[in-house]
Amino acid sequence: MPAPAEARPDSARGASSATRSQPLAILALAIGAFGIGSTEFMPVGLLPDIAGDLKVSIPAAGGIVSAYALGVVIGAPTLTALSTRFRRRDVLVAFAAMFVLGNLLTTIAPDYWTVVVSRVFTGLSHGAFFGVGTVVAKRVAAPGREAQSISYMFTGLTLANVIGVPIGTALGHAAGWRVTFVAVALIGVITMTAVLRWVPVDNSKPAPLRSELGAFRKPQVWLTLGITTIGFGALFAMYSYIAPILEDVTGMSQSAITIALIVYGVGSTLGGLAGGWLADRAPTGAIYLGLIAQTAILLAFIGTSHQALAAVVTLFMFGFVSFLATTPIQNRVVEAAGGDGSLVSATNQGAFNLANALGAWIGGVVISAGLGYTAPMWAGACLAIAGVALTYVATRMQKAENRRLAAAKAADDLDRIVATATLSPRSSAVEDAPVPVSR
DSSP states (O other), X not given: OOOOGGGHHHHHHHHHHHHHHHHHHHHHHHHHHHHHHHHXXXXXXXXXHHHHHHTOOHHHHHHHHHHHXXXXXXXXXXXXXXXXXXXXXHHHHHHHHHHHHHHHHHHHOOSHHHHHHHHHHHHHHHHHHHHHHHHHHHHHSOTTOHHHHHHHHHHHHHHIIIIIHHHHHHHHHHHOHHHHHHHHHHHHHHHHHHHHHHSOOOOOOOOOHXXXXXXXXXXXXXXXXXXXXXXXXXHHHHXXXXXHIIIIISOOOHHHHHHHHHHHHHHHHHHHHHHXXXXXXXXXXXXXXXXXXXXXXXXXXXXXXXXXXXXXXXXXXXHHHHHHTHHHHHHHHHHHHOXXXXXXXXXXXXXXXXXXXXXXXXXXHHHHTTOOTTHHHHHHHHHHHHHHHHHHHHHHHHHHHHHHHHHHHHHHHHHHHHHHHHHHHHHHHHHHSOOOOOO
């Protein structure tokens, strides 16, 4: 029965209010993503400053990048699993509070190892925030726009490369690298306030932890996590040392390096958007394209890094192809898991940061070996090729599994046909048999 006419305006107002709250909730998540992306990549542009202040070598300062990544690897699955009993909005606020505390600890750390510990602590909430944030973004989205809602949240992460990291780099050069982390902590405070104000309370029951853990019994999940770890290690093998590369090899000033980082950020943002478009059309092809193109551009950068304009153009292209495969591979791991996939999604964020740690470590090793600042480009190219090989293995195994399932289904269908054909004459005989008449 239609609702009374006088009730419709209230209903319409309720729907309108829900529609208005959805962009604000996504904005709150995007602010958090912006802060996370800023603190993750900020040290890259400040490595010479941090190394000089802490009196360590630049490769040792690169260990700060690895320390944050280690925190993400530990925290992503652990905190996501432990938070399933609590309301998602409260969990997001708690993760943002950890983010604030970790960045403040970095600003007051007196020595290198204290900075390392503070960066591990800061990274703990990274993957867990995105794991829970993905679920929240889907729930507040309008029907049919769940993926778009999630992409808006992750836009905050890519915009950190365009805005947050370059501004933070410039601020660090002008006022000291510690001031940069105070600014990032303030972004965390804004995130807490925005989540409390704009993200609606969700009391729905989350997926059981046992079903989430069951996804890790699937080989394709582990293969995809391996592609993330090895393939995207190529990005961090070179990018972790981009500031000294541009300073020592290219001969750029600090202000020019800031501009180069902005150009890289624009490329990564556009690459992320293009990857989202490709993920709906050719997800596996997008992964191949991203990793193969990354190999080619890293090898080209060995030569172009010696000239400023060529280096900046190459950085733009590198940012584009490096982020081209991020959305396709995130979708692949969730599809491989089946079900809700929030724990696997968070774990894949940990895998991205394990790639960060692996790449930064390998880049530091080849620099420390005296091979020069172009050596990380060779190392990154090797990792990208390994990622292509692992993608090939995963694809072949998936095709073999699909063929096995198709053959099993065909065999079942054939058995049913044979059984039906065998039973049909008997059924007919029973139907044709004379029916005894009682006397």
